[in-house]
Amino acid sequence: MSYPALAEHQLRVSYLARILGREVGFSGKELEALVIAGALHDLALFTSVDKKLALEEDPQTLERHARWGYALLRGFPYLRRSAEFILHHHAPWQILKEKDDQMWALGSNILRLADTLEIRSRELRPLLFYRSRLLEDLNSLKGSEFAPEVIEALHRAGEKELFWLRLENFSKEREVIFQTETATHLPCDQIEFLTRLFALIIDLKSPFTRIHSAGVAAVTDWLAEVLGFRDFMRVFLRVAAYLHDLGKLAVPEAILNKPGHLTEEEWAVMKAHPFYTFRILEEIPNLEMVNYIASAHHERLDGRGYPAKLSAPDLSLGARVLAVADVTTALLEDRPYRKGFLPEKARGILGELSGSALDPEIVSLVVGNMEYVVNLIRYVEEKRLEQLSTLGYWESKSGRGI
Structure with missing residues (x-):
């Protein structure tokens, strides 16, 4: 189920926060943090159930997603201030003013x-x-729900017809949401932290993929180390692994969580996700290599993969490593239509794919060290569950639990 009412909601809130923030006197890093908070304030509405309850203004859901959003972002130095704004974005002024x-x-x-x-x-x-x-209507809430200076800022901004016309005719392509007074360049370690955050959000869209991206990143990094990749290339590969399923954000949960085989129409939707990964990442400067590797994770050596039908000469060693790590992790984890395979079964399937779909040298590394790979993925799962427990979130038999 989709929720058109939520389409572009966060971007519109970011636009409004920028206008109001400037009117109140925010500038520089504080304004930047506020704008980013607007764009990410609903970050922790992971599933359609969360979104439905939020639209119905369920108090528990509103409080919980603000707390989870804060918990997800606070560990990232660049987003710490934004996380603080998100934590209390449903609190009335009567509480905040203290x-x-x-x-x-x-x-x-x-x-x-x-x-x-x-x-x-x-x-x-x-x-x-x-x-x-x-x-x-909003003025009547001045002093109780909203700070007087914030309401006054809205009145000043609202005097201009342009304010309302831009909101009504909002275009994310034309509205530069991050129009702030400073530009921020992130070092590699912070970029990797941010991609781990994105991976968590991607994985939590389905209860069956709660560790998938993190597991793929761990196996990818181990393979890269064994194969002698230099440190900077290992960073690129980990980032690609964390982001390889970014396009699944465009796939409906009914398809991701379907317990049986997909219909031809549903499979057509699912097969588009590497393309959407490519489309999202191509908008980010300096991630061309990451994008190539991430969006090629379903390509095959024999040219029968998707979506670009690339073949062996087109696939770099990094892309081949990620493909093997992705298949290996998927085989060992539960999916909606099957339980995770036992190591011996996974070895057999990888052997069948070796040479036709997957690089035989890389497959042999996994097959020969299957016990280590299984333990590595289990370790990642334990760490992910620890992370989720800090949010008050864990998986139940039905898929989600609080």
Whole structure:
């Protein structure tokens, strides 16, 4: 099930947070953190169930996803301030105003107002006709739900017809969401941290893939070490492994979690996910090598893979390593249509794929060290479950539990 009402919601909130933040006096890094918080504030609505409950304004879901979003982002130095804004973006001003850090309180409240305004204005057209009613309704909450200076900032911004016209005719291609006063360049270690975060979000879309990307990254890195890759290339490979299933964010959960075989139509949707991985990553500068490796993880040496039908001469050693790591991890983990295979069974399947689909030298490394690979994936699973437990999240028999 999809939720069109949530389409571009986070980007619109980010746009509104930027406008309101500037009106209140935010600038530099504080404004940048606020804008990013707007773009990521619903990060922890992992599944369609989460999204449905959030749309219904279920109090437990609203509180929980704010707490989870904070927990996911706080360990990343670049996003720590954004995480703080997200933590309290459903808290009323009556509570926030008691905080010692007033910029934190105001940023959280700006995010709350941007979120509220986006939701309330979504079905109202034309917005210029309804703007007075919106402003009056929100003004009545001044002092209790929203800080007076935040409401006053909205009134100043709302005096301009352009504010409402841009919101009504929002175009993510034209609105430069991260229009901030500073530019940030991330070192490799922080980029890798960020990709691990993306991998967690991808994996949690389905209860059957809770460690998949992390497992693939661990096996990929081990293979790269054994094969003598230099350190910088191992970083590229780990990042590619964490991001290889990024395109699955575009695949409906009904297909990802289907317990039986996919229909031809459903399989057509599933086979598009490496292409969507490519499309997403091609927008990011300096990740061309990562993108090539990540989006080729379903290509085969014999040219019968997808989506580009690449063959052996087109596939770098890095792409071959990731392909073997992906298949190996998938064979050993539970899927909606089967339990994970025992090591001997996995060895046999890898042997059948060796030479036709997968690089035989790399397959031989896995097959000859299967016990080590199994233990490596188990270790990754234990670490992932520890991470989820810190969020108050774990997997239940039905798929999710709190």
